[in-house]
Amino acid sequence: xxxxxxxxxxxxxxxxxxxxxxxxxxxxxxxxxxxxxxxxxxxxxxxxxxxxxxxxxxxxxxxxxxxxxxxxxxxxxxxxxxxxxxxxxxxxxxxxxxxxxxxxxxxxxxxxxxxxxxxxxxxxxxxxxxxxxxxxxxxxxxxxxxxxxxxxxxxxxxxxxxxxxxxxxxxxxxxxxxxxxxxxxxxxxxxxxxxxxxxxxxxxxxxxxxxxxxxxxxxxxxxxxxxxxxxxxxxxxxxxxxxxxxxxxxxxxxxxxxxxxxxxxxxxxxxxxxxxxxxxxxxxxxxxxxxxxxxxxxxxxxxxxxxxxxxxxxxxxxxxxxxxxxxxxxxxxxxxxxxxxxxxxxxxxxxxxxxxxxxxxxxxxxxxxxxxxxxxxxxxxxxxxxxxxxxxxxxxxxxxxxxxxxxxxxxxxxxxxxxxxxxxxxxxxxxxxxxxxxxxxxxxxxxxxxxxxxxxxxxxxxxxxxxxxxxxxxxxxxxxxxxxxxxxxxxxxxxxxxxxxxxxxxxxxxxxxxxxxxxxxxxxxxxxxxxxxxxxxxxxxxxxxxxxxxxxxxxxxxxxxxxxxxxxxxxxxxxxxxxxxxxxxxxxxxxxxxxxxxxxxxxxxxxxxxxxxxxxxxxxxxxxxxxxxxxxxxxxxxxxxxxxxxxxxxxxxxxxxxxxxxxxxxxxxxxxxxxxxxxxxxxxxxxxxxxxxxxxxxxxxxxxxxxxxxxxxxxxxxxxxxxxxxxxxx
Amino acid sequence: xxxxxxxxxxxxxxxxxxxxxxxxxxxxxxxxxxxxxxxxxxxxxxxxxxxxxxxxxxxxxxxxxxxxxxxxxxxxxxxxxxxxxxxxxxxxxxxxxxxxxxxxxxxxxxxxxxxxxxxxxxxxxxxxxxxxxxxxxxxxxxxxxxxxxxxxxxxxxxxxxxxxxxxxxxxxxxxxxxxxxxxxxxxxxxxxxxxxxxxxxx
Numbered sequence: 033x034x035x036x037x038x039x040x041x042x043x044x045x046x047x048x049x050x051x052x053x054x055x056x057x058x059x060x061x062x063x064x065x066x067x068x069x070x071x072x073x074x075x076x077x078x079x080x081x082x083x084x085x086x087x088x089x090x091x092x093x094x095x096x097x098x099x100x101x102x103x104x105x106x107x108x109x110x111x112x113x114x115x116x117x118x119x120x121x122x123x124x125x126x127x128x129x130x131x132x133x134x135x136x137x138x139x140x141x142x143x144x145x146x147x148x149x150x151x152x153x154x155x156x157x158x159x160x161x162x163x164x165x166x167x168x169x170x171x172x173x174x175x176x177x178x179x180x181x182x183x184x185x186x187x188x189x190x191x192x193x194x195x196x197x198x199x200x201x202x203x204x205x206x207x208x209x210x211x212x213x214x215x216x217x218x219x220x221x222x223x224x225x226x227x228x229x230x231x232x233x234x235x236x237x238x239x240x241x242x243x244x245x246x247x248x249x250x251x252x253x254x255x256x257x258x259x260x261x262x263x264x265x266x267x268x269x270x271x272x273x274x275x276x277x278x279x280x281x282x283x284x285x286x287x288x289x290x291x292x293x294x295x296x297x298x299x300x301x302x303x304x305x306x307x308x309x310x311x312x313x314x315x316x317x318x319x320x321x322x323x324x325x326x327x328x329x330x331x332x333x334x335x336x337x338x339x340x341x342x343x344x345x346x347x348x349x350x351x352x353x354x355x356x357x358x359x360x361x362x363x364x365x366x367x368x369x370x371x372x373x374x375x376x377x378x379x380x381x382x383x384x385x386x387x388x389x390x391x392x393x394x395x396x397x398x399x400x401x402x403x404x405x406x407x408x409x410x411x412x413x414x415x416x417x418x419x420x421x422x423x424x425x426x427x428x429x430x431x432x433x434x435x436x437x438x439x440x441x442x443x444x445x446x447x448x449x450x451x452x453x454x455x456x457x458x459x460x461x462x463x464x465x466x467x468x469x470x471x472x473x474x475x476x477x478x479x480x481x482x483x484x485x486x487x488x489x490x491x492x493x494x495x496x497x498x499x500x501x502x503x504x505x506x507x508x509x510x511x512x513x514x515x516x517x518x519x520x521x522x523x524x525x526x527x528x529x530x531x532x533x534x535x536x537x538x539x540x541x542x543x544x545x546x547x548x549x550x551x552x553x554x555x556x557x558x559x560x561x562x563x564x565x566x567x568x569x570x571x572x573x574x575x576x577x578x579x580x581x582x583x584x585x586x587x588x589x590x591x592x593x594x595x596x597x598x599x600x601x602x603x604x605x606x607x608x609x610x611x612x613x614x615x616x617x618x619x620x621x622x623x624x625x626x627x628x629x630x631x632x633x634x635x636x637x638x639x640x641x642x643x644x645x646x647x648x649x650x651x652x653x654x655x656x657x658x659x660x661x662x663x664x665x666x667x668x669x670x671x672x673x674x675x676x677x678x679x680x681x682x683x684x685x686x687x688x689x690x691x692x693x694x695x696x697x698x699x700x701x702x703x704x705x706x707x708x709x710x711x712x713x714x715x716x717x718x719x720x721x722x723x724x725x726x727x728x729x730x731x732x733x734x735x736x737x738x739x740x741x742x743x744x745x746x747x748x749x750x751x752x753x754x755x756x757x758x759x760x761x762x
Numbered sequence: 763x764x765x766x767x768x769x770x771x772x773x774x775x776x777x778x779x780x781x782x783x784x785x786x787x788x789x790x791x792x793x794x795x796x797x798x799x800x801x802x803x804x805x806x807x808x809x810x811x812x813x814x815x816x817x818x819x820x821x822x823x824x825x826x827x828x829x830x831x832x833x834x835x836x837x838x839x840x841x842x843x844x845x846x847x848x849x850x851x852x853x854x855x856x857x858x859x860x861x862x863x864x865x866x867x868x869x870x871x872x873x874x875x876x877x878x879x880x881x882x883x884x885x886x887x888x889x890x891x892x893x894x895x896x897x898x899x900x901x902x903x904x905x906x907x908x909x910x911x912x913x914x915x916x917x918x919x920x921x922x923x924x925x926x927x928x929x930x931x932x933x934x935x936x937x938x939x940x941x942x943x944x945x946x947x948x949x950x951x952x953x954x955x956x957x958x959x960x961x962x963x964x
Contacts (some may be wrong), residue, residue, distance in 0.1 A: 492821030
């Protein structure tokens, strides 16, 4: 009998031990959500007045001083002035306990956008302004909504996030300008914080402001050209272009012998460049238009493809020569396309004398093949390279170089004191398309090519621009990044979860997803495909995407879903269900849990919103052990951590059922200041059982369009305390 | 007579107790964080680094009649400027042997000190009796140097890379106890007072 009792006792114990190990975190709010405050800093919404009167132009304390029609300079509040913390959003908070530092996207609608750093000594309830940098404009608003000012006044650098590694700090921002947003890499800044200069050495003004009166000195969009083009003429201005290294005597195959190539560079239609003047097609335009293809002609006598492993680095590609006489603040921009088998790495070179070529900027890495890296920018003035100004012999070469990421023989190396073009450089060219293990593979020596579009040399005829030391350097390897979701601590190579957003692409191949109906609050549509992907980096600029292929859950019978690269379980970009998570937003929080899982706070949304900004709810998921590619949502749309205002009795597009969302009360009771949008949760661990959750929200009135829109309470930073059961926090 | 014996026994026991269970007091010293460089980091070096750098000196005064029974030093890897730091080791020492006792080390790029995203990371170290012996003369003189060295970061850094050390202001907690002679003197005094009171009553 005693043995039986012992066995029962043991099995019961083991049962509970097992359940305990498998249990996920359970969150409970221990305070009411409250709007945070900020001491000091730029103008805030509450200084503009109420929902029905005042504003940035003519409120009690306008955006500019003296303001109104007199304009003036942007207000800077003293630290003794404490305001409600708006309009700021996309917080990125670092630290633990009560003393934390935050990076915020300051974005008064239609007026400006900047990155702001602030500190808090009470885990995010109140903040003290430290520094603002990278502001887009110094213009004053000319009305409360500033709608008649120049367009895009708040499309600057947004969604700040930070990687801290070994004493180095890297700031990443989203380039929100059209057509850069969600196609260019994130902008990378290496910062050296010092006390209140938390964003040292970044300047107050963004390089986006420069040059203020930019002109295209010469530009190539290739749209009026056809067939073979060895020296394509510019579409704007004066300049010369020619291919490099396509006529050669290299050996392409040994058996049968295949030797030699002649230049056959030509113009061909290629989709998804930034060229705005092409023909819209398949919902992916307006960009299905002409690009310049650098390739061999593959004739009978010279059958080579042009690109060859035997070519010394920096000898194959294209050259653009533009006389900059009379111009300053020179900027070179270009769209670069690689086919799957095209060479993976590009280096830009410049000359000031027509004969000596010097590398400028980082090695550009293809995003994976059959895709453009759009509007790669070289801001020569920002880099301190003024010799290219007012220079009749200025030119840029875009050429292939050995792949630093290649693991194998010949190993990559640069001779001491040399550069990627040096004769002593060793390595090999690799293909844009990676192997199944996400490693580069050696270029195949017989196919693949590069294409260019929207190649522009810009400058300004006046010489009044302020000098900046703030070059625009973009990440490579992140596919259509919209910002980081989280940086994975204690990893090397450093891993990040990031938001990949492909604009206007949901109902075209290869995805062909069911489209969302018009959104409930405002009738908006959205066709963006947005997924969470994983990438690694060792140098904070060049990333390698390592996301596995997964199949979104929704599938209609006639067209099963094609697997795409996305982490599994967090979202379903094909769902139309009001209970599903179609979109995920950046600036979430990853926490290592005592149960062995990763906990992830994140913002998400669905077809109810008609907006891929993914602001319907703050949700919570856990990984499957340490596997960051497989997730289970614990607090989803219907039982979220926080939600916008409840949507009642609507017909779910997928099930046809009447639903109310959320169907269960959120962990955090809804308040009006985040009733319109809620996202970007930053969970600061304050004890082994508690976090302070800092997040962003818009009031319900903001979601109303047109003149009904309430501009008095949006982009609010809020805070709430949560406690957790079943796990302990680090 | 019995009362006198009892009093004597209590005094004896008290003396033994005082000698075996020290009466502890702490001297807490914080090293000023003025070593922060104008560029935001504490120290920077081009990889590969070499040598050691003394960050600052703890100065303190050990009261007469007490002895040092323990020292605990605590601080952070990283500080409000940066949550992480270069691979580096921290030491207590003195002129002629600045790296006498290693008190903290950020030794691996996967450790919190180097790659956690929510630093600074707290560290703490209690000196062993051997450590105390090594530092005895410096402790007696009321001065301990705080020194750092860079690790040879072959895990990540490349020749020419900059290595940034960020550290929070460390705190030295010195535990002291009265010396036996002082205790005997104390209890002798107490015994004297007791005897005097008894003599007066008689």
